[in-house]
Amino acid sequence: MPSTLEIITSDALAARHGFFTRKGGASSGIFAGLNCGTGSSDQAEIVAINRARVANAMDVGPEALVTIHQVHSARVIPVTGPLTDRPQADGLVTAAPGILLAVLTADCQPVLFHDSAAGVIGAAHAGWRGSVDGVLEATLDAMEALGASRRNIHAAIGPTISQAAYEVGPEFFDRFRDEDPESTRFFVNGTGDRLLFDLPGYGLHRLRMAGVAQAEWTGHCTYRDASRFYSFRRTTHAGEADYGRLISAIRL
Numbered sequence: 591m592p593s594t595l596e597i598i599t600s601d602a603l604a605a606r607h608g609f610f611t612r613k614g615g616a617s618s619g620i621f622a623g624l625n626c627g628t629g630s631s632d633q634a635e636i637v638a639i640n641r642a643r644v645a646n647a648m649d650v651g652p653e654a655l656v657t658i659h660q661v662h663s664a665r666v667i668p669v670t671g672p673l674t675d676r677p678q679a680d681g682l683v684t685a686a687p688g689i690l691l692a693v694l695t696a697d698c699q700p701v702l703f704h705d706s707a708a709g710v711i712g713a714a715h716a717g718w719r720g721s722v723d724g725v726l727e728a729t730l731d732a733m734e735a736l737g738a739s740r741r742n743i744h745a746a747i748g749p750t751i752s753q754a755a756y757e758v759g760p761e762f763f764d765r766f767r768d769e770d771p772e773s774t775r776f777f778v779n780g781t782g783d784r785l786l787f788d789l790p791g792y793g794l795h796r797l798r799m800a801g802v803a804q805a806e807w808t809g810h811c812t813y814r815d816a817s818r819f820y821s822f823r824r825t826t827h828a829g830e831a832d833y834g835r836l837i838s839a840i841r842l
Contacts (some may be wrong), residue, residue, distance in 0.1 A: 597645050600746035602806045605704040605711050607840035609748030611818040615640045620830050644837055648690050655690045660715045664723040666732040680730040681714040685736045692839035694819040696753040697812050699793050700838035705738035711840050712742035714839030726796050744804045746799050748838045749819050752811035806830050
Protein backbone atom coordinates (compact mmCIF):
# COMPACT_ATOMS: atom_id res chain seq x y z
CA MET A 591 0.00 0.00 0.00
CA PRO A 592 1.35 3.49 -0.80
CA SER A 593 2.05 5.80 2.08
CA THR A 594 -0.45 8.55 2.73
CA LEU A 595 -0.41 11.66 0.62
CA GLU A 596 -0.15 14.99 2.44
CA ILE A 597 -2.38 17.70 0.99
CA ILE A 598 -2.27 21.32 2.13
CA THR A 599 -5.43 23.35 1.53
CA SER A 600 -6.43 27.00 1.84
CA ASP A 601 -9.59 28.34 3.47
CA ALA A 602 -9.60 31.00 0.74
CA LEU A 603 -10.65 28.46 -1.89
CA ALA A 604 -14.08 26.84 -2.00
CA ALA A 605 -13.21 24.59 -4.97
CA ARG A 606 -11.66 21.15 -4.50
CA HIS A 607 -7.92 21.73 -4.44
CA GLY A 608 -4.64 20.71 -2.92
CA PHE A 609 -1.03 21.79 -2.57
CA PHE A 610 0.60 18.36 -2.41
CA THR A 611 3.81 17.84 -0.45
CA ARG A 612 6.40 15.23 -1.47
CA LYS A 613 4.97 12.66 0.97
CA GLY A 614 3.23 9.53 -0.25
CA GLY A 615 4.94 9.12 -3.60
CA ALA A 616 6.67 6.22 -5.35
CA SER A 617 9.90 7.97 -6.37
CA SER A 618 13.22 7.14 -4.72
CA GLY A 619 16.72 8.55 -4.36
CA ILE A 620 17.00 12.32 -4.81
CA PHE A 621 13.37 12.31 -6.01
CA ALA A 622 12.11 10.38 -2.98
CA GLY A 623 8.38 10.97 -2.62
CA LEU A 624 5.67 12.40 -4.84
CA ASN A 625 7.71 13.74 -7.77
CA CYS A 626 5.21 14.76 -10.45
CA GLY A 627 7.65 16.41 -12.84
CA THR A 628 7.71 14.82 -16.28
CA GLY A 629 10.61 17.17 -17.05
CA SER A 630 12.79 15.60 -14.36
CA SER A 631 15.19 12.70 -14.97
CA ASP A 632 13.11 10.46 -12.70
CA GLN A 633 11.69 7.28 -14.25
CA ALA A 634 8.69 8.19 -16.44
CA GLU A 635 6.61 5.27 -15.22
CA ILE A 636 7.19 6.26 -11.59
CA VAL A 637 6.20 9.88 -12.29
CA ALA A 638 3.04 8.54 -13.97
CA ILE A 639 2.23 6.54 -10.84
CA ASN A 640 2.67 9.66 -8.70
CA ARG A 641 0.45 11.74 -10.97
CA ALA A 642 -2.20 9.01 -10.94
CA ARG A 643 -2.18 9.10 -7.13
CA VAL A 644 -2.79 12.85 -7.24
CA ALA A 645 -5.66 12.44 -9.70
CA ASN A 646 -7.18 9.69 -7.55
CA ALA A 647 -6.92 11.87 -4.45
CA MET A 648 -8.87 14.56 -6.31
CA ASP A 649 -11.47 12.03 -7.54
CA VAL A 650 -10.67 12.21 -11.25
CA GLY A 651 -9.00 9.87 -13.72
CA PRO A 652 -5.33 10.40 -14.68
CA GLU A 653 -6.40 11.75 -18.09
CA ALA A 654 -8.23 14.65 -16.39
CA LEU A 655 -4.98 15.92 -14.80
CA VAL A 656 -3.83 18.78 -17.03
CA THR A 657 -0.34 20.29 -16.85
CA ILE A 658 1.68 22.44 -19.23
CA HIS A 659 5.28 22.92 -20.33
CA GLN A 660 6.21 25.74 -17.97
CA VAL A 661 8.63 28.34 -19.33
CA HIS A 662 8.49 31.27 -16.85
CA SER A 663 6.17 33.25 -19.13
CA ALA A 664 2.94 35.19 -18.73
CA ARG A 665 1.07 32.96 -21.18
CA VAL A 666 -2.20 31.46 -19.94
CA ILE A 667 -4.32 28.96 -21.84
CA PRO A 668 -8.02 28.09 -21.48
CA VAL A 669 -8.75 24.38 -21.07
CA THR A 670 -11.98 22.70 -22.15
CA GLY A 671 -10.91 19.07 -21.83
CA PRO A 672 -7.90 16.76 -21.43
CA LEU A 673 -4.87 17.95 -23.43
CA THR A 674 -3.12 15.72 -25.94
CA ASP A 675 0.11 17.72 -25.60
CA ARG A 676 1.68 20.13 -23.14
CA PRO A 677 1.71 23.63 -24.64
CA GLN A 678 4.26 26.17 -23.42
CA ALA A 679 2.52 28.36 -20.85
CA ASP A 680 2.51 29.13 -17.14
CA GLY A 681 -1.19 29.49 -16.41
CA LEU A 682 -4.35 27.46 -16.97
CA VAL A 683 -8.03 28.37 -16.61
CA THR A 684 -11.25 26.43 -17.09
CA ALA A 685 -14.98 26.48 -16.47
CA ALA A 686 -15.28 22.74 -17.23
CA PRO A 687 -16.19 20.47 -14.31
CA GLY A 688 -13.94 17.47 -13.79
CA ILE A 689 -10.80 18.98 -15.28
CA LEU A 690 -7.94 19.02 -12.77
CA LEU A 691 -5.71 22.02 -13.47
CA ALA A 692 -2.22 21.63 -12.04
CA VAL A 693 1.13 23.40 -11.91
CA LEU A 694 4.54 22.08 -10.87
CA THR A 695 6.95 23.95 -8.62
CA ALA A 696 10.16 23.58 -6.63
CA ASP A 697 10.50 27.06 -5.01
CA CYS A 698 8.37 29.13 -7.43
CA GLN A 699 4.86 30.06 -6.35
CA PRO A 700 1.98 27.72 -7.15
CA VAL A 701 -1.10 29.93 -7.24
CA LEU A 702 -4.66 28.56 -7.38
CA PHE A 703 -7.71 30.70 -8.20
CA HIS A 704 -11.48 30.29 -7.86
CA ASP A 705 -14.56 32.37 -8.65
CA SER A 706 -17.33 30.38 -6.99
CA ALA A 707 -20.10 32.61 -8.39
CA ALA A 708 -19.02 32.11 -12.00
CA GLY A 709 -17.71 28.56 -11.65
CA VAL A 710 -14.26 29.35 -13.03
CA ILE A 711 -10.88 28.20 -11.73
CA GLY A 712 -7.26 28.91 -12.57
CA ALA A 713 -3.75 27.78 -11.72
CA ALA A 714 -0.47 29.61 -12.27
CA HIS A 715 3.24 28.89 -11.96
CA ALA A 716 4.68 32.18 -10.74
CA GLY A 717 8.40 32.47 -10.19
CA TRP A 718 10.00 35.90 -9.95
CA ARG A 719 10.20 36.31 -13.73
CA GLY A 720 6.63 35.26 -14.42
CA SER A 721 5.39 37.43 -11.57
CA VAL A 722 7.19 40.50 -12.91
CA ASP A 723 5.97 39.81 -16.43
CA GLY A 724 2.36 39.53 -15.26
CA VAL A 725 1.37 35.86 -15.17
CA LEU A 726 -0.91 36.42 -12.18
CA GLU A 727 -2.78 39.27 -13.86
CA ALA A 728 -2.91 37.30 -17.12
CA THR A 729 -4.56 34.41 -15.27
CA LEU A 730 -7.18 36.78 -13.89
CA ASP A 731 -7.79 38.17 -17.38
CA ALA A 732 -8.21 34.66 -18.78
CA MET A 733 -10.66 33.77 -16.01
CA GLU A 734 -12.67 36.90 -16.76
CA ALA A 735 -12.80 35.85 -20.42
CA LEU A 736 -14.64 32.75 -19.18
CA GLY A 737 -17.14 34.81 -17.20
CA ALA A 738 -15.37 35.33 -13.88
CA SER A 739 -15.03 38.70 -12.13
CA ARG A 740 -11.84 39.52 -10.29
CA ARG A 741 -13.78 41.09 -7.45
CA ASN A 742 -15.14 37.57 -6.83
CA ILE A 743 -11.88 35.69 -7.38
CA HIS A 744 -10.10 34.17 -4.39
CA ALA A 745 -6.44 33.18 -4.74
CA ALA A 746 -4.06 31.11 -2.65
CA ILE A 747 -0.29 30.84 -2.92
CA GLY A 748 1.03 27.46 -1.85
CA PRO A 749 4.45 26.33 -0.60
CA THR A 750 7.17 28.53 -2.05
CA ILE A 751 10.60 29.80 -1.07
CA SER A 752 10.44 32.26 1.82
CA GLN A 753 12.33 35.53 2.10
CA ALA A 754 14.80 34.19 4.66
CA ALA A 755 16.01 31.60 2.12
CA TYR A 756 15.85 33.66 -1.07
CA GLU A 757 19.22 35.41 -1.39
CA VAL A 758 19.72 37.49 -4.54
CA GLY A 759 22.25 39.90 -5.98
CA PRO A 760 22.08 43.66 -6.64
CA GLU A 761 21.27 43.16 -10.34
CA PHE A 762 18.14 41.25 -9.33
CA PHE A 763 17.13 44.13 -7.05
CA ASP A 764 17.77 46.62 -9.86
CA ARG A 765 15.40 44.73 -12.18
CA PHE A 766 12.55 45.11 -9.70
CA ARG A 767 13.38 48.72 -8.82
CA ASP A 768 13.41 49.68 -12.48
CA GLU A 769 10.09 47.91 -13.08
CA ASP A 770 8.37 49.44 -10.05
CA PRO A 771 10.20 51.51 -7.39
CA GLU A 772 7.61 50.45 -4.79
CA SER A 773 8.68 46.81 -5.14
CA THR A 774 11.92 47.57 -3.29
CA ARG A 775 9.98 47.05 -0.06
CA PHE A 776 10.04 43.31 -0.76
CA PHE A 777 13.82 43.24 -0.21
CA VAL A 778 15.85 43.34 2.99
CA ASN A 779 19.61 43.43 3.39
CA GLY A 780 21.51 40.18 3.62
CA THR A 781 25.25 39.50 3.87
CA GLY A 782 27.56 41.86 1.98
CA ASP A 783 25.89 43.03 -1.21
CA ARG A 784 23.33 40.21 -1.03
CA LEU A 785 19.63 40.89 -0.47
CA LEU A 786 16.71 38.70 0.58
CA PHE A 787 13.61 38.77 -1.63
CA ASP A 788 10.06 38.16 -0.41
CA LEU A 789 8.55 36.25 -3.34
CA PRO A 790 5.20 35.37 -1.71
CA GLY A 791 4.87 38.90 -0.34
CA TYR A 792 5.41 40.22 -3.84
CA GLY A 793 2.89 37.73 -5.25
CA LEU A 794 0.26 38.77 -2.72
CA HIS A 795 0.93 42.42 -3.57
CA ARG A 796 0.40 41.80 -7.29
CA LEU A 797 -2.81 39.89 -6.65
CA ARG A 798 -4.23 42.53 -4.32
CA MET A 799 -3.28 45.36 -6.65
CA ALA A 800 -5.08 43.46 -9.43
CA GLY A 801 -8.28 43.61 -7.41
CA VAL A 802 -8.96 40.06 -6.26
CA ALA A 803 -11.48 39.49 -3.48
CA GLN A 804 -8.98 37.62 -1.29
CA ALA A 805 -5.39 36.44 -1.51
CA GLU A 806 -3.35 34.46 1.00
CA TRP A 807 -0.15 32.42 1.29
CA THR A 808 -0.25 29.10 3.12
CA GLY A 809 3.00 30.09 4.86
CA HIS A 810 5.08 27.04 3.91
CA CYS A 811 8.71 27.46 2.81
CA THR A 812 9.97 24.91 0.31
CA TYR A 813 13.65 25.51 1.08
CA ARG A 814 13.45 25.06 4.84
CA ASP A 815 11.56 21.75 4.99
CA ALA A 816 13.33 19.04 2.96
CA SER A 817 11.13 16.27 4.35
CA ARG A 818 7.97 17.82 2.88
CA PHE A 819 9.05 19.89 -0.12
CA TYR A 820 11.32 19.81 -3.14
CA SER A 821 13.50 22.88 -3.66
CA PHE A 822 15.56 23.83 -6.69
CA ARG A 823 17.73 26.16 -4.62
CA ARG A 824 18.35 23.59 -1.89
CA THR A 825 19.27 21.02 -4.55
CA THR A 826 21.67 23.52 -6.15
CA HIS A 827 23.33 24.27 -2.82
CA ALA A 828 23.68 20.54 -2.13
CA GLY A 829 25.23 19.90 -5.56
CA GLU A 830 22.59 17.31 -6.48
CA ALA A 831 22.04 16.41 -10.14
CA ASP A 832 18.27 17.00 -10.26
CA TYR A 833 15.24 17.68 -8.11
CA GLY A 834 11.60 16.66 -7.79
CA ARG A 835 8.61 18.84 -8.59
CA LEU A 836 5.71 19.48 -6.26
CA ILE A 837 2.21 19.52 -7.72
CA SER A 838 -0.65 21.88 -6.87
CA ALA A 839 -4.07 21.22 -8.34
CA ILE A 840 -7.65 22.53 -8.44
CA ARG A 841 -10.92 21.34 -9.98
CA LEU A 842 -14.58 22.23 -10.15
